[in-house]
Amino acid sequence: MRRGMNSIHNRLFILFMSGMLVLVGIVSVLYYQRTTQIIHNKISDLAQKNISQTVGLFDLLLQGYDSITKSLNSNYEMLRLIEERDASTEMTVNIFNERQITNILGAIYYSRDDIVGIHVISSGGKNYNYARNFDSVIDANFSTTEWYQKLQDSSGEMVWLGLLQGSVINQFQKESMFVFGRKLFDLSDHRVIGVMLIETNPQPILAALSNVTISPNSKVYIVDQNDRLIATTAEDKQNIPSFSGVKRPDVNNIIVDDRTDQLIVAARAKMSDWTVVGLTPKGDINAEVVKTREYLYYVLVILIFLATALAGLVSRTIASPLKLLIREMKQVEMGNFTGSVNVNSFEEINSLVSSFNRMVYRMEELIERITLASMSEKNAELQALQSQVNPHFLYNTLDMIYWMLDEQENDRLGKVILSLSQMFRYSSDWQEASQTTLRQELEQMRHYLTIIENRLEGRVQTVVDIEPEWLEVVMPKMTLQPIIENAVKYGLEPLQKQGVLRVWTEVHDGELHVVVADNGVGIEESLLQRMQSQLMGDFAVGDGLRNARASQQLEEGSMRPRRGIGLTNVHRRIVLMFGDSYGLRITSKLEEGTTVTIVMPLPRKGDQLA
DSSP states (O other): OHHHHTSHHHHHHHHHHHHHHHHHHHHHHHHHHHHHHHHHHHHHHHHHHHHHHHHHHHHHHHHHHHHHHHHHHTOHHHHHHHHHHHHOOOHHHHHHHHHHHHHHHHHHHTTOSSEEEEEEEETTSOEEEEETTOOSOBOTTGGGSHHHHHHHHSOSSOEEEEEEESOSSBTTOOSEEEEEEEEEEOTTTOOEEEEEEEEEOSHHHHHHHHTTOOSTTOEEEEEOTTOOEEEESOSOSSSOOOOTTSOOOOTTOEEEEOSSSEEEEEEEOSSSSOEEEEEEEHHHHHHHHHHHHHHHHHHHHHHHHHHHHHHHHHHHHHHHHHHHHHHHHHHHHTTOOSOOOOOOOOHHHHHHHHHHHHHHHHHHHHHHHHHHHHHHHHHHHHHHHHTSSSHHHHHHHHHHHHHHHHHTTOHHHHHHHHHHHHHHHHHTOTTTOSEEEHHHHHHHHHHHHHHHHHHTTTOEEEEEEOOGGGTTOEEESSSHHHHHHHHIIIIITTOSSOEEEEEEEEEETTEEEEEEEEOSOOOOHHHHHHHHHIIIIITOGGGTHHHHHHHHHHHHTTTOOSSSSOHHHHHHHHHHHHOTTOEEEEEEETTTEEEEEEEEEOOOTTOOOO
8 A cells, every 4th residue: 555655646646636735725715715805895885885875865855854944934924924823813814824824834745745744833832734634633732742842942953853653743643754843933033933843754764774775684773963763774663772882973974894793884964963874784794705605615626626637647647658667677677678668748758768768779789799799809819719829839939949049140030030929929818808008009010010021021111100198098909910911911012112001190070090001002992892881881789690790701701801800800899899980991092002090989088908
């Protein structure tokens, strides 16, 4: 179980899924908080707008009612008739005056649809009424009532008595009414003539208050500065909340308070000292929030499902090619280098797979190169041993002949035998190393040339121009001697003039060139092309053992100049040691000479003979 959890597929799935869930959670919380804030702000703005419109409409109604009372107080004819009626004792005149006053009140009554009754009580105790369903039955004790005392105590301003249950003066009027009044003054000497009382239909007031409601459970109240209820939209008139803790706003200001379990909105009317208060339960406000939260739950479930599917897809897309790569690496670990991984995934994974394929191919190539190098060295060693009939015995015997000739003072023949002995010693020493240095190769070349110069009696001149810094360069053993031997035997010996053999070094594009050139008879074009083709193409390391066997056959055929280690063997050993880019390069022209270039990489700093 633990191993399964540590797999890259499961780890990627858990990581991606966790990241998606955290991201979805953060976004959801931020969205929910922002949405809740927006809903509350919109409801608060709506409540402020509604109460502002309500207070404005309420002020318009009160201004209209105030205009009615002012029109009555400024009616000179009615005021004159009231004073005459109080002063006159003639029945006929009084009846006429009462009828005239009633007509004036009737004109005001019919000027508005919401007026239920208009009542005027003079200072002399006379009352004049124009009302619906009025039968001239009034409260005989009206002078001791609260409403009458308020009117008497006023200084002429409008007195708003509020929404009352039934008429305060008409005992037969039991319906709710909105009641207000003011004192009547003589406009000439400002004497108090009486009081007026107007009763109106409360529906316009209640309709204006209903604009404040923003939910079915919202309730609106009008209270005065003493927290006395003036009007309300609540059906339950008994359970009226206390408004002592509600802050009273100034005129043209609106107060919004959501610190309790209700949203409280309050505004003040200009025409009175009344405050309109709207109460809305927080539960109604949160109804929209609850709907938003439910919608968010559905969205979260869908997002989690999509995140799970996406996490599985992404983790599988990344893990599948890696699993394939791991399986192929196990095959390589068991020694199988023939397979390759083919995937089409992300760019980084594709690059990793490509690098792995190249590495496996390179490992296979290196293993084959080492195998071929080992085979070539063994073949060269065998060929060298076969061509030297017991070389240890030969060079020991040659040493003995040299000392015998030295005693007879035959220096020239002694030098030849000594050089031949050194050549046998060098060529037979394959057990110690298959690599050598350019310095040792040059010494071997000089031994060979000592023999050749004595045999050809001065017909070959040798010029060596090797820079000292390249003398310790590592190279395959027996590299120069086969090239020199081919140059002397096939280029310089048939020459009818003085032969010159030159050896020098050059550096080109990061490569070290050891050049061996002669002025001999040259090579025919067809043979030269065949030699170049074989050297440059047929003996690449990647061709494997098949080409190794073919090279052995060619050495024994047209390309092999003599028995022993040929040019193809030298070229192949250089390729095996340094790579396909290196080896022998041959150029030649008939009657002008042949040039063989040994191409090797420049040694890195610190390289030493292996």
